[in-house]
Amino acid sequence: MSNSNDFTIAFTGNPNCGKSTLFNALTGAKQHIGNWPGVTVELVEGSYQYNDQNYKLIDLPGIYSMSANSDDERVSRDYVLSGKANLVVNILDASNLSRNLYLTFQLIEMKVPVVVVLNMMDLAENSGIAIDIEHLSAHLKCPVIGVSAVNPADPKRLKDFIAERAAEQEISNLELRYPNEIEDLASEWAKRLKPGSVRPGVDSRWLALRLVEEDPWVTYKVTVKGLISEEEIKTGINAVKNILTESPDVVIADYIYGAVNGVCREVISRVRKTKPVSDIIDSFVMHPVLGVPIFFAVMLLVFYVTIEIGNIFVDWFDTAAGIVFVDGFRSLLTRLGAPDIVAFFAADGIGAGIQMVISFIPFVFFMFLMLSLLEDSGYMARAAFVMDRFMSMLGLPGKAFVPMIVGFGCTVPAILATRTLDNRRDRMITVFMVPLMSCGARLPVYALFAAAFFPHRTGFIVFSLYMVGILIAVLSGLLVKFTLYHGEPSHLIMELPRYHVPRAKHILLHTWSRVKDFIRRAGQVIVIAVFILSIFSAISVHGGFEPDNVTDSLLAAAGRAVAPIFTPMGVARDNWPAAVGLFTGIFAKESIVGTLSAIYSQLGGTTGATGLALLKDNFTGTGAYAYLLFVLLYMPCIAALSTTMKEISVRFGLLQAVYLTVVAWVVATLFYQIGEGHNPVFIAVAIGIIAAIILIFVALGRSGRKASD
Amino acid sequence: MSLSELEQGKKAVVASILGGRNLRQRLVNMGMLPGSEVTVVRSSKMGPMVLNVQGAQVMIGRGMAKQIYVKQQ
Numbered sequence: 001m002s003n004s005n006d007f008t009i010a011f012t013g014n015p016n017c018g019k020s021t022l023f024n025a026l027t028g029a030k031q032h033i034g035n036w037p038g039v040t041v042e043l044v045e046g047s048y049q050y051n052d053q054n055y056k057l058i059d060l061p062g063i064y065s066m067s068a069n070s071d072d073e074r075v076s077r078d079y080v081l082s083g084k085a086n087l088v089v090n091i092l093d094a095s096n097l098s099r100n101l102y103l104t105f106q107l108i109e110m111k112v113p114v115v116v117v118l119n120m121m122d123l124a125e126n127s128g129i130a131i132d133i134e135h136l137s138a139h140l141k142c143p144v145i146g147v148s149a150v151n152p153a154d155p156k157r158l159k160d161f162i163a164e165r166a167a168e169q170e171i172s173n174l175e176l177r178y179p180n181e182i183e184d185l186a187s188e189w190a191k192r193l194k195p196g197s198v199r200p201g202v203d204s205r206w207l208a209l210r211l212v213e214e215d216p217w218v219t220y221k222v223t224v225k226g227l228i229s230e231e232e233i234k235t236g237i238n239a240v241k242n243i244l245t246e247s248p249d250v251v252i253a254d255y256i257y258g259a260v261n262g263v264c265r266e267v268i269s270r271v272r273k274t275k276p277v278s279d280i281i282d283s284f285v286m287h288p289v290l291g292v293p294i295f296f297a298v299m300l301l302v303f304y305v306t307i308e309i310g311n312i313f314v315d316w317f318d319t320a321a322g323i324v325f326v327d328g329f330r331s332l333l334t335r336l337g338a339p340d341i342v343a344f345f346a347a348d349g350i351g352a353g354i355q356m357v358i359s360f361i362p363f364v365f366f367m368f369l370m371l372s373l374l375e376d377s378g379y380m381a382r383a384a385f386v387m388d389r390f391m392s393m394l395g396l397p398g399k400a401f402v403p404m405i406v407g408f409g410c411t412v413p414a415i416l417a418t419r420t421l422d423n424r425r426d427r428m429i430t431v432f433m434v435p436l437m438s439c440g441a442r443l444p445v446y447a448l449f450a451a452a453f454f455p456h457r458t459g460f461i462v463f464s465l466y467m468v469g470i471l472i473a474v475l476s477g478l479l480v481k482f483t484l485y486h487g488e489p490s491h492l493i494m495e496l497p498r499y500h501v502p503r504a505k506h507i508l509l510h511t512w513s514r515v516k517d518f519i520r521r522a523g524q525v526i527v528i529a530v531f532i533l534s535i536f537s538a539i540s541v542h543g544g545f546e547p548d549n550v551t552d553s554l555l556a557a558a559g560r561a562v563a564p565i566f567t568p569m570g571v572a573r574d575n576w577p578a579a580v581g582l583f584t585g586i587f588a589k590e591s592i593v594g595t596l597s598a599i600y601s602q603l604g605g606t607t608g609a610t611g612l613a614l615l616k617d618n619f620t621g622t623g624a625y626a627y628l629l630f631v632l633l634y635m636p637c638i639a640a641l642s643t644t645m646k647e648i649s650v651r652f653g654l655l656q657a658v659y660l661t662v663v664a665w666v667v668a669t670l671f672y673q674i675g676e677g678h679n680p681v682f683i684a685v686a687i688g689i690i691a692a693i694i695l696i697f698v699a700l701g702r703s704g705r706k707a708s709d
Numbered sequence: 710m711s712l713s714e715l716e717q718g719k720k721a722v723v724a725s726i727l728g729g730r731n732l733r734q735r736l737v738n739m740g741m742l743p744g745s746e747v748t749v750v751r752s753s754k755m756g757p758m759v760l761n762v763q764g765a766q767v768m769i770g771r772g773m774a775k776q777i778y779v780k781q782q
Contacts, residue, residue: 098764493767494768
């Protein structure tokens with residue numbers, strides 16, 4: 001695929017500078033999504049061919065600075081310093097030059113081959129700004145080109161520009177001068193940080209300046225290698241601080257802004273002044289009162305499209321995949337003369353797993369489609385503004401509300417939607433809460449039980465379950481916030497992007513590459529898990545292969561074995577199918593209903609009853625509600641668990657699954673025992689477990705903090 | 710006075726930033742450093758504020774705004 005003659009080009013720029021759009025314009029669908037090692041930052045790679053030359057493109061995350069204070073910045077800085085890129089393409093929003101040039105000056109200071117692409121020239125023109133590109137290039141001492149997405153000739157112009165510059169790989173010799181105190185210290189240190197002494201290819205002056213700025217990574221590297229001692233650094237910096245009466249990092253930033261403003265004054269001429277449309281829209285969508293209903297209306301639309309429209313396609317996808325991968329596999333293998341057992345595991349094991357992955361595709365597709373619409377239009381930042389005051393009580397940014405809403409449809413896309421959050425801590429708290437937003441698959445279970453046991457209060461019963469889910473989610477969020485992630489406030493600071501009409505090609509490419517990524521990553525785990533569960537349901541306790549005999553399967557045996565655990569929550573001792581239902585519910589929550597009715601009818605209900613009546617033979621009213629509480633709260637289905645494991649970590653996924661299952665038991669038991677069982681021992685045990693959960697989380701939080709110190 | 714107390718439409722100059730290096734750097738990266746001018750574009754009693762900084766609109770959480778001291782002009 002890639003060889004040494006390929007050019008590697010890194011794209012970098014501020015958020016909302018149109019970087020991804022340019023990236024898409026160059027690579028088209030030839031892109032691949034992954035993760036930067038060790039962090040949850042998305043790594044987008046793409047490639048194109050131009051004049052018999054291969055170009056490999058890396059889309060670095062959107063950042064405002066190379067200060068390495070966030071994962072996005074660290075990833076970008078590491079990559080630029082690594083020297084893997086033949087050319088660093090810095091993309092700037094031409095209509096917002098002064099803000100964007102800050103990063104450009106930092107990049108030039110890194111002494112890597114940088115070229116500048118002024119994007120959105122059309123927008124700048126529309127807002128009455130004219131930029132002298134040649135003059136800007138002379139100031140920066142690096143090549144500059146102006147492009148806009150509306151000009152059809154621009155992708156080719158950009159390719160020509162990149163081709164020429166990638167061959168030259170010229171480094172700008174622009175050097176910003178800081179106050180003498182900083183310059184003296186930096187040049188003294190730079191002499192001692194010989195090229196390659198910290199990291200091959202990293203400029204000495206750049207390193208010395210970062211050292212003056214008290215950059216943690218550079219300071220660590222320099223001191224650990226014994227190049228300059230910690231005391232010496234401290235003394236040097238304190239001397240500078242005393243003279244300048246300000247932290248060196250602030251002084252350096254001040255000088256960069258000074259240079260930026262100087263350049264802007266020279267190259268920008270304001271042709272006329274216009275009032276941006278954004279301000280008018282903002283006065284509605286960011287209104288302290290109006291903003292909230294507008295937000296909920298938009299969320300309703302997101303939810304409706306993801307779940308309702310998604311649902312229409314789910315049936316088609318599910319049926320088609322079932323015909324091909326389950327029935328198709330079976331008949332093909334049977335016709336080829338394969339033994340039943342092989343045909344079963346190929347069809348009902350692997351085939352059913354593939355079918356499940358495929359049936360999730362519509363949800364995942366519409367979810368990412370709606371998310372990229374929200375992001376691309378510029379509304380997401382406004383949603384964050386509107387919801388921030390509510391979500392900040394949980395220590396979460398306003399944007400975290402979006403995955404929660406999606407969670408009411410399906411947990412899988414909701415977990416994926418947390419990618420829009422900026423830091424890992426916010427993502428983890430949100431993912432922890434998301435499964436408690438009762439998903440669509442749980443609804444049929446509630447509906448059936450409610451119809452059987454509470455025919456006159458069905459709506460109220462179902463509604464109450466949703467409310468319990470939200471309540472437990474808020475309590476769980478507070479629990480993790482105050483224990484695991486205590487004392488790490490999340491800072492909301494971002495530029496408010498301008499609104500623009502979403503670009504269809506960009507959005508579709510964005511969505512499609514993320515759907516592919518989901519299939520590849522979560523898909524594997526789902527298929528394996530479904531396969532394992534199918535073994536348990538098809539192998540009988542007598543050791544034979546009896547796929548039709550559910551009551552004697554290993555799964556049923558497991559159900560019988562664990563059934564006593566559920567007696568405190570009102571599941572009668574002989575009602576082991578209820579436990580089996582919970583096992584199959586791990587496959588998919590809606591299958592609980594199917595399992596229960598299949599086993600109950602196989603056992604031949606004592607009264608010969610069928611359908612809803614069978615449920616009434618096996619549960620009391622209170623017991624049924626307790627069972628529903630358990631179904632609501634216990635571990636998410638395999639697909640959701642696999643997604644969490646892939647998105648956060650395996651350990652986090654397991655912790656969450658155990659936590660939710662234990663909480664489900666506690667809540668269901670308390671409800672049943674207070675309502676009907678009246679057994680003080682079980683009530684005491686449940687309360688004891690709550691206390692234990694809190695203590696465990698406090699301990700986990702302590703050890704986590706120690707490990708990170 | 711703290712930036713969070715500055716009313717909508719008012720202009721001020723950043724005097725100092727409380728808090729650690731990380732917070733300071735994030736503000737500096739957005740152009741909010743001592744001596745720079747900020748205008749409050751949008752603010753209500755709770756929730757984040759929208760400021761005009763270096764010619765761009767920047768959204769900032771109230772908790773952060775409380776740690777920034779400004780001098781009103």
